[in-house]
Amino acid sequence: MAAIEVRDLTMTYGTLTAVDHVSLDVAEGEFVGVLGPNGAGKTTLLEMIEGLRRPDSGSATVLGEPVWPRNPRLLPRIGVQLQASSFFERLTAREQIHTFAALYGVRPRVGDEWLERVGLSGKVDTRVEDLSGGQAQRLSIACALVHDPDVVFLDEPTAALDPQARRNLWDLLSGLNDSGRTVVLTTHYMDEAEELCDRVAIMDAGRLLQMDTPAALVRGLDAPTRIEVAPGQLSVEEGRALPGVVAVEETPDGVVLMTRQAAVVVGRLAADDRLGGVRVRTGTLEDVFLDLTGREYRA
Known part of the structure; x- marks a missing residue:
């Protein structure tokens, strides 16, 4: 029951x-x-x-x-x-x-x-x-x-x-x-x-x-993985050239790579000795929430 x-x-x-x-x-x-x-x-x-x-x-x-x-x-x-x-x-x-x-x-x-x-x-x-x-x-x-x-x-x-x-x-x-x-x-x-x-x-x-x-x-959200690379490790242009990267953002904390092939991208960063300060973030419940309800301000 x-x-x-x-x-x-x-x-x-x-x-x-x-x-x-x-x-x-x-x-x-x-x-x-x-x-x-x-x-x-x-x-x-x-x-x-x-x-x-x-x-x-x-x-x-x-x-x-x-x-x-x-x-x-x-x-x-x-x-x-x-x-x-x-x-x-x-x-x-x-x-x-x-x-x-x-x-x-x-x-x-x-x-x-x-x-x-x-x-x-x-x-x-x-x-x-x-x-x-x-x-x-x-x-x-x-x-x-x-x-x-x-x-x-x-x-x-x-x-x-x-x-x-x-x-x-x-x-x-x-x-x-x-x-x-x-x-x-x-x-x-x-x-x-x-x-x-x-x-x-x-x-x-x-x-x-x-x-x-x-x-x-x-x-179910099927959100891309975000790979955050510390400042000075990678330029935006270099990020776009990496295999498996679908989008790149530049932020005050460095460069963010969006990918659905995280293992491939992290492997390439490792091969280039650029893993210092790298953070990998998969989708979260907050991403699901925002996808369903939107990001606009509510009164």
Whole structure:
């Protein structure tokens, strides 16, 4: 049985179609990322799957249960971290998570353990309004997980976190998934999706464009390999003359060779003793994302 089944979900706001007939399945124990530019419909899609928003059409089930009308049988089994953190006013971090724990019949000790797991053991007596943005984000995630849910929804969980905190949270989320939980998150970080997700769904303008493993999406792009040669090693003209090179770019960091025959080009550079400072970059999930959604600025 799939943990999540979405069929033809649609949501409109006036003339704007925020989610446009989206269908997808998420297997039990799977880690799925939802990617897309601002306004792509990611958050609205999650809110409908979580049962927080009524769709105009279509249906969603989680753990075999319909999510709308609001289903109280599902509430103890799902954890939700919203994009904007909302807390009870004037409570400390410890009081906050103890309150969430009590709502689910969980002992306060478990809340204290979660504060430690997200790196907030030194902030237990700090009021939530005095926490930094990253600390509030970590507290929000702990509150979403304190009751040990089977399915976890995280909306941009690492936004506002510094690189060290992001990496620590990756370890935590990976551990949740390894223990059998199903995890769905939205993110703008391509490296995060590649590191954590079994599959990713790429959305734009409310539509689901593609959904597959990161590796399969990159293979499907069939992007040329970029070989970056350090300044002084190779001229643009010499690069164009190399066998297998289809395009050449000059950048402040040197010359970039585009090729679909990377072994041939690297072999020729080695034969000419020009491998110093060479970097080889194949296609990435970011390349797939830009190819599908475009490079123009979004309002």
